[in-house]
Amino acid sequence: MNRLLKTSTAVGLALTAMGSPAFADMDAARAFLDEHIGDLSVLTREEQETELQWFIDAAEPFRGMTINVVSETITTHEWEAGVLAPAFSAITGINVTHTLIAEGDVVERLQTELQTGESVFDMYINDADLIGTHWRYQQTRNLTDWMEGEGADFTNPYLDLDDFIGLDMATGPDGKLYQLPVQQFANLYWFRYDWFTDPEIQADFEAEYGYPLGVPVNWSAYEDIAEFFTGRVIDGQTVYGHMDYGRRDPSLGWRFTDAWLSMAGASDLGLPNGYPVDEWGIRVDENYRPVGSCMSRGGATNSPAAVYSIEKYVNWLNDYAPPQAAGMNFSEAGPIPAQGNIAQQIFWYTAFTADMVDEGLAVVNEDGTPKWRMAPSPHGTYWQEGMKVGYQDAGSVTLLESTPVDRAQAAWLYGQFIASKTVDLAKSHYGLTFVRDSTINHESFTERAPRLGGLIEFYRSPERDLWTDTGFNVPDYPRLAQLWWQNIGDASSGAVTAQGAMDALCDQQDAIMERLGRSGVQGEFGPQLNEHQDPEYWLEQPGAPWPKLDDEKGEPITIAYDELIQRWTE
Template identity: 25%
Template sequence: MKLFSSKKWIAAALTSVLVLSACSSNDEGSSSDSEGGGDGDQVTLNTVFLGASWGEAARELAKEYEEETGVKVNVELVGRDAIYQRLALSIAGEADYDLFNVDYNWIPEFAAADRLLPLDDLIAENNVDLDGYLPRALALAQWDGNNGSFGEGGTTYGLPQTIHPHLLWYRADLFNDEALKAEFQAEYGYELLPPQTMEQFEDAAAFFHGKEVEGTTLSGWAAQGSKGFGNVHTWLSFVYSNGGDVIDWDKMESSLTTPEVVEATQTWVDLLEYSPGGINEYTFAEVAADASAGRLAMAIHWSWSSFEVDDASLSQTVGDWEFTQIPTMETSAPHLAGWVNVIPRTSKNPEEAFKFLAWLQNEDNDVAQALMGAGDPVRTASYTNEELTGAMIEGTETERFRRYEPLEGAMESAMARPFFPQEEKWESVVSEYLSAVQVGQMTVEEALEQADEAVNNMLDN
């Protein structure tokens, strides 16, 4: 495994953020005043969170923190791209921010450029125990400087706030329907059960696809398929579960034409036959909408998103969905998503920012965030906490957090996106070729050969 030491890449990263900050300098709300933390001064922390449920939870909890400590925490809720822009402004010295909620794949990028504050000393000084975190959740916040080193420890650059690996979602009401079970048994020769293998998944997808249930025509399954990032995120769960990897980290060469990756890609593409029309444009939102409307029999989707199908104001399928680990190929290794809170080196209040960061992710608040509908917990103890395990969907006898058992299992084998500074650019490159396969412009072999070449060119420049 090669140590990341490319001065050329670090220089490029620094140039990109400086250019971005210049282009974004007129962005309304991108700059905030930060009061100093001198003796007798009130400390004000300026923070940026994703405008998702966990960002909203952080904003609510920040009010409690101010009541407890007197430290005011301003929380901006913005989109993913806007977070990156504000972080760029901050590290360029053009805005005063103390804490950012970031997609974990940015950590190697900004850590390589020495723009994130290493937290190990503050962790020790404040007696923060990291042992309570799910190991793979904590690993999202650590990097040892080596490309592809997810899960191998290293410097801690943040604390995870939420994780959401891919799970297999399935309509329990359909899988338990006696007439459908008898029909499936007659056609396939075995009992209709939640798929454990990819072969069983294909059979179930084919069986349900096009079937009409209570006036609704079903699709066999859905997942994100849009060009940009969505198709890559779904495809990675197939690649990892087939024992593949996308880069040979020892040689730092693309490995998209290995038999494992080719087979996984072909399997994914073939299964799209049983997905909704327009699947190649599906983002997170379309998958959740179809699941809520009862138009799907199954989905491969983020664990956390299940809150949408259990919200009576949004969903016609409240309580109908159950969850299990994604189907096995060589193994079951779902793609892991997650968000981490980090402190930029330019923070004027790093010690106070860390205290808030550690408080936000303590045991009580990990549970509190889950109850508030934020992302899935990052601490092991939360998964057996009675407040969570005993919570029911309002007006039902269905467990609100019934996904937690398969989620814990998924977190034993979940794998991150390629853990290296150029990951975001890598996704953009690969997504183009996956999209070409999806729309029939290339065969799997043609696309992966060209993607290999394009990725290697990217790695060399």
């Protein structure tokens, strides 16, 4: 099925090269349905045509207009740009230029438009991690009011918001929806199921470590497993017990802001994000005004648990990952496990699933089933029950106030189209980044589930709701996110210690937040930093920041994969 959909992408790219057809009617819609959708829709053919007829009618005022859309380059967005954009243009007469660039560049372009007020793109597809930014600056059209106001006549009556699984992530403290998810993926643990269930390997591990080889529940067990596999020769190749990346690159920042500190146990208890201290180590008051990220202000960015999380990252990268991993970024490191010599990866995005299931790969059996599985990521020694367990990305439609109304209306039509019930099932089979319950529960994914390594079981489980994006505490995602990769890059390269990197990071975060607070640009919800105090004062208070543990290794714990799957399915 994946191969067939990739063929469809090639056809779509050809359509783009030819330019948009000069007609917009049901003939174009039917040709698109025949060519690209077929049976891969949760709607009947009649319902599909009804929905597409609505798009044709709604688009009538904008025919001939060209809109510019930007998103990061991942498999799902490639299908949108290569198949759905030219199809939408043919069906509606609205020409779409869907540009694919690196995620860091998407954030940079969005930041530029927020700062200058000059329209750069008519629609951004960017992470709902920016919810704290959008809510505070009020330069983003909140879709709740938009769908009842200027966007009312252009809001699909068949959109069915109740069918979306990630709306909470894109909803502000004011209860308004600021973005519409069009792709979503989680950060989970990846491992070679065939090796972990091999009797000889199991026996060797238990003889050496004194407990069963299984899915690691905590970092202590993960470290043991990484040590055990590194240097082991399996099927004639030398194996590594861990995979990661370390290049000074914006993607290195996401490696940590995507909940690594909370997985270590640095944040407060509370879901969907720690409160009052979140997974970035930022403390807020009762009105979600940031008051600091350094321990001296009550934050946890440079706390013992945060430093422990960086030390483990650096040690594992140096000791258990392939030597070239230290020079890789997110995109370069992602395909490496598919080459067949990686035993496990603690920080693995399900967005890579689509590229891990092709026939002929070293990690796929002859019958098409995977040799690998996914499971919940293990947690650090500081982690406690009730803390955030993992990260989930929700790439979402974002309409800025600086975009002229008519262009925003036309772009809104395209945003709804790429997440519509007509197309979402086919798109999800290609990219495997789910946003709709109806898609996740479709029988076609029941049939395909055995080939996807636990992905469908995870997304059909209520536990998926425990994986969340960056929350409200981060007041300016673009400005603060760029500090992470620069400082952690220093720790990754060995230029500074983990403590030195996190001390510098929290100082820089607090300096930016202090300037934001003084400027008043974020109004009553902007930062109002606490005065500095001896960090010991905060370490003695309940909650984060947590005092340093005498034993940061802890007792290793593993669990059988089949037991985990049973928990997900029940």
